[in-house]
Amino acid sequence: MISQHSLRRRTLLGAAAALGASALPGLAQTKTVLRISTPAVPGDWHAKMWTVFKDSLEKSAPGEFDVRINLNASLFKQGTESVAMARGNLELATISAFDIAKLVPEFSVFTAGYVIRDPAQQQKIFNGPIGAELFKTVTEKMDITPLATAYLGTRQLNLREVRKVRTPADLKGIKLRMPGSKEWLFLGEALGATATPLAFGEVYLGLKTGTIDAQDNPLPSVRAAKLYEVTKQIVMTSHLVDGLFIAISNKSFNALNPSQKQKVKAAAQAAAAYNNENRIKEESRLVEFFKKEGLQVTTPDVEAFRKSVQAAYQNSDYAKVWPKGLLDRINATQ
Numbered sequence: 001m002i003s004q005h006s007l008r009r010r011t012l013l014g015a016a017a018a019l020g021a022s023a024l025p026g027l028a029q030t031k032t033v034l035r036i037s038t039p040a041v042p043g044d045w046h047a048k049m050w051t052v053f054k055d056s057l058e059k060s061a062p063g064e065f066d067v068r069i070n071l072n073a074s075l076f077k078q079g080t081e082s083v084a085m086a087r088g089n090l091e092l093a094t095i096s097a098f099d100i101a102k103l104v105p106e107f108s109v110f111t112a113g114y115v116i117r118d119p120a121q122q123q124k125i126f127n128g129p130i131g132a133e134l135f136k137t138v139t140e141k142m143d144i145t146p147l148a149t150a151y152l153g154t155r156q157l158n159l160r161e162v163r164k165v166r167t168p169a170d171l172k173g174i175k176l177r178m179p180g181s182k183e184w185l186f187l188g189e190a191l192g193a194t195a196t197p198l199a200f201g202e203v204y205l206g207l208k209t210g211t212i213d214a215q216d217n218p219l220p221s222v223r224a225a226k227l228y229e230v231t232k233q234i235v236m237t238s239h240l241v242d243g244l245f246i247a248i249s250n251k252s253f254n255a256l257n258p259s260q261k262q263k264v265k266a267a268a269q270a271a272a273a274y275n276n277e278n279r280i281k282e283e284s285r286l287v288e289f290f291k292k293e294g295l296q297v298t299t300p301d302v303e304a305f306r307k308s309v310q311a312a313y314q315n316s317d318y319a320k321v322w323p324k325g326l327l328d329r330i331n332a333t334q
C-alpha cells in the first residue's frame with residue numbers, strides 16, 4: 001500500500017526531476033563524496049595539502065563535492081590504498097612509486113636510489129612525456145588515475161644512536177625500518193643495512209623502544225612525526241628524491257562530468273603545488289632545527305652510497321624490466 005506520505009514524496013521527487021533538483025530548495029542536491037585516506041600526520045605538508053584540495057574544489061564547484069579527509073592511516077592501512085581505490089572502496093589517496101611498481105614493474109625505476117636528482121627534475125619527468133606514457137599504463141593496469149605529483153622530500157637516514165657512517169659498510173647490522181613491501185626493503189638493503197618492515201605509524205614507538213635502530217624519511221616528515229625526539233643522528237645520504245602521486249579511483253573519476261573532472265584535477269594540482277612549495281622551503285631550513293634539538297647531522301661519502309646503491313639496482317631483476325632507454329631519458333630530463 002502506498003501511504004499518503006510516500007505519495008507526496010513521489011510527487012515532489014517527480015517535480016524535482018522535472019525542474020532540476022536545485023530548483024527546489026527543500027530537496028538537497030546529493031553531493032559526490034570523495035573520501036581520502038593517507039598515513040600522513042596532521043602537521044605534514046602532504047596532509048595539509050588535502051585541505052587545499054577541498055577548499056579549491058569548494059570554490060570551483062560549490063556544493064558539488066563532499067571531501068572527507070582521513071589522516072594517520074585511519075581509513076586504510078599504508079600501502080593498501082591503491083587496491084582499495086581499484087575496488088571502488090576509496091576515492092582518493094596518495095600512492096608511492098613503490099605501490100605502483102607492484103603492478104607496473106617498469107615503475108620500479110623510480111624506487112631506485114639516486115635516479116631522480118632533485119624536485120624540479122621530478123616535476124619535469126612526471127609532468128612531461130615520460131609521466132604521460134607511464135601514467136597511461138597505471139590507469140589501465142591499476143584502475144586509478146594519477147592527477148598530480150607531490151614532492152615528498154629527499155630521504156635521509158635517521159639513527160637512534162650516534163654512529164660513524166661514511167659508507168654503506170658502516171650500516172652493517174643496523175636494523176633499518178622501511179615501509180612494508182619488498183621494493184622498499186630492497187632499497188634499505190642496498191644502503192647496506194638490515195631492512196625490516198614496519199608501518200609509518202609505528203616508527204616512533206619502534207625507535208623509542210629500540211625494536212629498530214634507524215628509519216629513513218625526508219626531513220619534513222622527521223619533523224612532523226616528531227621522530228627527532230627518539231633519535232640522535234641524521235645522516236644526509238639523500239638516497240631518494242621521493243614522490244607521491246595524488247590518484248583517484250577510475251570508478252569515481254569516470255562517474256564525473258567533463259567539467260568536474262577538470263576541476264578535480266585542478267584541485268589536485270593546486271594541492272601538490274602547495275605541498276611542493278612549502279616542503280622545499282622547509283627542507284632547506286630543517287638541518288638547523290634538528291641541530292638545535294640536539295641531533296648530530298652528518299654528511300657521509302655520498303658518492304660511495306650512490307655507487308653501491310646504483311650497482312645493487314643495475315644487478316637486480318628490477319633493472320631487467322626497465323624499458324630500453326628509459327633511464328637515459330630520465331637522466332636527460334633537465
Ligand code: KDO
Nearest residue numbers: 039040041078096179200217221
Ligand atoms: C614511510 O612510511 O616512510 C613513508 O615516507 C612512505 C611514503 O610512501 C608515504 O606512505 C609516507 O610514509 C606517508 O605518507 C607518511 O608521511
